[in-house]
Amino acid sequence: MTTPKPRVALFVTCLVDFFRPTVGFSAVKLLEDAGCDVSVPAGQTCCGQPAYNSGDRAGARALAEQVIALFEGFDHVVIPSGSCAGMVKTHYPDLFSGEPNWRLRAEALADKTHELTSFLVDVLGVAPLPATWEGTATYHDSCSGLRELGVKDQPRRLLSAVDGLAIKEMRDPEACCGFGGAFCVKYDEISNAIVERKVADVRSTGAELLLAGDLGCLLNIAGKLRREGSSVEVRHVAEVLAGMANGPAIGETRK
Amino acid sequence: MSGGLTSLSFPKNAHAALANPPLLKAIAHIEETLVSGRRRATEALPEFEALRDAGRDIKAHTLAHLDLYLEAFERKVMEAGGFVHWAADAADANRIILDICQKAGARRVTKGKSMITEEVGLNAYLQANGIAPVETDLGEYIIQLRGETPSHIIAPAVHVNKEQVAADFRRVHTDLDPKRNLEEPTSLLAEARGVLRESFLSADVGITGANFLVAETGSTVIVTNEGNGDLTQILPKTHIVLASIEKVVPTLEDVATIMRLLARSATGQEMSVYTTFSTGPRRPGDPDGPEAFHVVLLDNGRSAMLGSEFEDMLRCIRCGACINHCPVYRSIGGHAYGSVYPGPMGSVLTPSLQGLEKSAHLANASTLCGRCESVCPMRIPLPKMLRHWREKEFERHLTPKKARFGLAAWRFLATRPRLYGLATRFGAWGLARLAGRDGALRQVPLAGGWTRWRDLPAPEGGTFRTEWAKRGRK
Numbered sequence: 001m002t003t004p005k006p007r008v009a010l011f012v013t014c015l016v017d018f019f020r021p022t023v024g025f026s027a028v029k030l031l032e033d034a035g036c037d038v039s040v041p042a043g044q045t046c047c048g049q050p051a052y053n054s055g056d057r058a059g060a061r062a063l064a065e066q067v068i069a070l071f072e073g074f075d076h077v078v079i080p081s082g083s084c085a086g087m088v089k090t091h092y093p094d095l096f097s098g099e100p101n102w103r104l105r106a107e108a109l110a111d112k113t114h115e116l117t118s119f120l121v122d123v124l125g126v127a128p129l130p131a132t133w134e135g136t137a138t139y140h141d142s143c144s145g146l147r148e149l150g151v152k153d154q155p156r157r158l159l160s161a162v163d164g165l166a167i168k169e170m171r172d173p174e175a176c177c178g179f180g181g182a183f184c185v186k187y188d189e190i191s192n193a194i195v196e197r198k199v200a201d202v203r204s205t206g207a208e209l210l211l212a213g214d215l216g217c218l219l220n221i222a223g224k225l226r227r228e229g230s231s232v233e234v235r236h237v238a239e240v241l242a243g244m245a246n247g248p249a250i251g252e253t254r255k
Numbered sequence: 256m257s258g259g260l261t262s263l264s265f266p267k268n269a270h271a272a273l274a275n276p277p278l279l280k281a282i283a284h285i286e287e288t289l290v291s292g293r294r295r296a297t298e299a300l301p302e303f304e305a306l307r308d309a310g311r312d313i314k315a316h317t318l319a320h321l322d323l324y325l326e327a328f329e330r331k332v333m334e335a336g337g338f339v340h341w342a343a344d345a346a347d348a349n350r351i352i353l354d355i356c357q358k359a360g361a362r363r364v365t366k367g368k369s370m371i372t373e374e375v376g377l378n379a380y381l382q383a384n385g386i387a388p389v390e391t392d393l394g395e396y397i398i399q400l401r402g403e404t405p406s407h408i409i410a411p412a413v414h415v416n417k418e419q420v421a422a423d424f425r426r427v428h429t430d431l432d433p434k435r436n437l438e439e440p441t442s443l444l445a446e447a448r449g450v451l452r453e454s455f456l457s458a459d460v461g462i463t464g465a466n467f468l469v470a471e472t473g474s475t476v477i478v479t480n481e482g483n484g485d486l487t488q489i490l491p492k493t494h495i496v497l498a499s500i501e502k503v504v505p506t507l508e509d510v511a512t513i514m515r516l517l518a519r520s521a522t523g524q525e526m527s528v529y530t531t532f533s534t535g536p537r538r539p540g541d542p543d544g545p546e547a548f549h550v551v552l553l554d555n556g557r558s559a560m561l562g563s564e565f566e567d568m569l570r571c572i573r574c575g576a577c578i579n580h581c582p583v584y585r586s587i588g589g590h591a592y593g594s595v596y597p598g599p600m601g602s603v604l605t606p607s608l609q610g611l612e613k614s615a616h617l618a619n620a621s622t623l624c625g626r627c628e629s630v631c632p633m634r635i636p637l638p639k640m641l642r643h644w645r646e647k648e649f650e651r652h653l654t655p656k657k658a659r660f661g662l663a664a665w666r667f668l669a670t671r672p673r674l675y676g677l678a679t680r681f682g683a684w685g686l687a688r689l690a691g692r693d694g695a696l697r698q699v700p701l702a703g704g705w706t707r708w709r710d711l712p713a714p715e716g717g718t719f720r721t722e723w724a725k726r727g728r729k
Binding site for chain 1: 628642654679695707713723
């Protein structure tokens, strides 16, 4: 008798849906290769982070309720973003204090929600099918994934199995990139000063590829590298792991 | 206030700071001094994380019984022959201190480094009443000469370089040889010591803050690296301690526990160079010490934080680790915040002290990266509390109209998946077309804050949901 495949719902996130479908397809491939039965529930939009971080609790709740109703029926929910996974895992239960019913549902969802690389390593414990990427990469630890969910070794462990890929660490891979959601346009000048330092750190490694697990950070860093005329490629870690890093990188000119 | 800057003009202040290369160069040093210092010191102490738990628990326990411990402290101070004064707000504290100084016939007072005297604006108040305060901490002395406020809670002159200090010394110390060599930090230090020595000896009153108040013994504790605090509190006939109420801890043992966290978190030292306990005035037979010992206990909004979502902030021991590790502070320095306390701890505390209306921007000027919380020795959930302030702003309609509109529009769209699908499909297609083969956009309508500094990577074309549906998947 074979054990039934775990039923996994992928929450692609609003940024991946809009900017970088390749990340979503990479996540699907990684999960299916790992033996999961993957669904992408229709009707998914945003996890509510913009509202939550702007003090709009009611707005955040409205979206949290939508996400809970849509995803609670699956064995696992996987998100290719540390900050969206952090929102569901650490902040959803807080949104429903004083409402035991919703709170229980929020907690149940939080328990089975995982950031992509930590799901592959910590929950499934499987090695992805071998992928190849020739060159040197550096890895940016996105803040929420790192500090809310403890995502640090998982992506590095997965990357160490990629053929031809060497990791060269930044001086301070855990430093914020300055994105911060609305912060990057509200206090754009400060955000720029922060991403300038991040990009200088990226460039000083000499790596040809910058990877991270959050599209917000990646858009910010890629946008800055582009503006500076750098040729460093920027990609979501899932693209390289899934062997889907052959199209144009984030912000890269199409050939 | 910091040189007249207020929190209301934060973006402007930040803009000015970012256009000030000497300032940026000076604050860049925080990385190789304070940040690496902390890293080395904490990595060398295996029990550091356990100590953080212990420190948090001591403070949390004390705050839960604050009235009890403050009254115990008061009793012990009086038993030792000292006086305790209760100040509800800054005006109260200033009045009480002025009164003590006037009764002592004071003309000149020396001061140890104290953020709490900055909070109440003591120097200006004393000056206006004919008493000359002299700062004796080197950093504080420098900024006093410059007419500035501290830009950092433990390194008040971190924004100043040594050339600026040399110029200030030449401008103020006019009785010294104008041709003297002031190129080396050691010669600056020697000059400050010489000048300050006279102040120490001629001061009528010494005023210090306190890092701890010990309920068990009625002692006040200060930590310094220069010994100036000791000379401030031992030489004059009167010693006044101004401390806020949350500084109290139950026992000397508790001080010892938290002391192991304080200097490591602040500067990376195992201990500060001087740690001084003051218990009452000089006793018969004591070789030195003040004849009168006063403790002024300041509330200034703190008791209202008890039992609120901001109570955890009262665990703060003012080490400055959150400030040193904050990407925003590291970009603009402390004065831009326009508040007495800068950085994450300042942005949480300031609205409690001066009201949310006057603190606009502070809670928002953070990426919520969480590094502050990860280094806080007292495990204060700073990002969570910044978010609480944002919620209060939103509830009170202090959030700017444009932002409220944006949030309402996003909620409208994101709770209507079909409409959302259509809008995002159209948007992604449009932006991809606009970018053409370029892959990124240098200018995008309504996204000036983004494209002023960086390109906007273009969407790939179709949204994930449309591409997924095309493949007949669910």
